[in-house]
Amino acid sequence: MLFRCGCLSITQHSNNISCWLIILFFFRSKPLQIWDHKVQNGHIKRITDRDIQSSVLEITGTNVSTNYIVCPADAKKTLGIKLPFLVMILKNLNKYFTFEVQVLDDKNVRRRFRASNYQSKTRVQPFICTMPMRLDEGWNQIQFNLSDFTRRAYGTNYIETLRVQIHANCRIRRIYFSDRLYSEEELPPEFKLFLPVIKKNKNAADDHESAIEEEPRKPPAIFADSR
Numbered sequence: 001m002l003f004r005c006g007c008l009s010i011t012q013h014s015n016n017i018s019c020w021l022i023i024l025f026f027f028r029s030k031p032l033q034i035w036d037h038k039v040q041n042g043h044i045k046r047i048t049d050r051d052i053q054s055s056v057l058e059i060t061g062t063n064v065s066t067n068y069i070v071c072p073a074d075a076k077k078t079l080g081i082k083l084p085f086l087v088m089i090l091k092n093l094n095k096y097f098t099f100e101v102q103v104l105d106d107k108n109v110r111r112r113f114r115a116s117n118y119q120s121k122t123r124v125q126p127f128i129c130t131m132p133m134r135l136d137e138g139w140n141q142i143q144f145n146l147s148d149f150t151r152r153a154y155g156t157n158y159i160e161t162l163r164v165q166i167h168a169n170c171r172i173r174r175i176y177f178s179d180r181l182y183s184e185e186e187l188p189p190e191f192k193l194f195l196p197v198i199k200k201n202k203n204a205a206d207d208h209e210s211a212i213e214e215e216p217r218k219p220p221a222i223f224a225d226s227r
Contacts, residue, residue: 061169115132
């Protein structure tokens, strides 16, 4: 059964059309409305992150496999999202972290991709591909090319995304799909992550004053070669 969800954003500049589909965002009162969750010896809660001074979702737990959120909430339904790029803005908590994406390919086979920061090698099995992931300190932007990974891991073509599952331990600001990767200048303001940087005033008389400046986002997280 197909489940339609998220917030679709389509913009046009000259002859170019840009398309994003958000499945987790925090300008709504209920960001997990279309998600289910499981918590055991951990917590999933909305907090304000000091680094970005904004509301985020924190997922933590002693066991990553028993603390997670999953979309869609109904296990009998699927997302049916055909946009090939999955982008997640999340914070590295310097603990074990993993996420999983289930896709459908042109052989009508459901494949799963699981990335984690505690695995050292990529392993490709008939229905699941597991791979290592390296996160920088603090906030990261993960860009996951589902079409490319499906082709390189299984030699098939990506059709659509069925499910997304995010495990402990991380903080999440936004999760969305897009038709391609966009530069910082092309993204709408609500898609950008602004990291405030405190800089002291050069004037010695104003040593106790500070200014907030916007720092560019960090580069995307690195995945091992899936081939």
